[in-house]
Amino acid sequence: MSVRRWVWCGRCERCHEVALSREPATVDGVAETPWDLRDDIAPQLRTDASGKVRCHYDDCDGAMPDLWWWSDYRDTDRTAPEAPEPGTVYTMYA
Numbered sequence: 001m002s003v004r005r006w007v008w009c010g011r012c013e014r015c016h017e018v019a020l021s022r023e024p025a026t027v028d029g030v031a032e033t034p035w036d037l038r039d040d041i042a043p044q045l046r047t048d049a050s051g052k053v054r055c056h057y058d059d060c061d062g063a064m065p066d067l068w069w070w071s072d073y074r075d076t077d078r079t080a081p082e083a084p085e086p087g088t089v090y091t092m093y094a
């Protein structure tokens with residue numbers, strides 16, 4: 001787990017950092033998403049009472065498919081910082 005990446009949760013719109021075993025690749029011209037690297041990421045998230053993988057933040061019921069790379073979020077908001085503040089809400093439509 002040598003690669004560190006920020007991910008953004010589309011449900012609570014907050015970020016946290018995850019460790020990956022490799023850089024996300026581009027396969028057939030399509031960049032891998034956090035979902036493609038879920039085997040690395042899911043164990044670093046929370047598991048709720050029913051055993052489902054949930055967002056890093058306790059009060060959020062987001063799940064793996066809600067996660068974006070922070071770099072992809074930044075493509076939608078050029079004013080977003082390179083390194084986000086954990087716990088800060090970064091809205092999609094500010």
Ligand SMILES: [Zn+2]
Nearest residue numbers: 009012055060
């Ligand atoms: Zn969340």
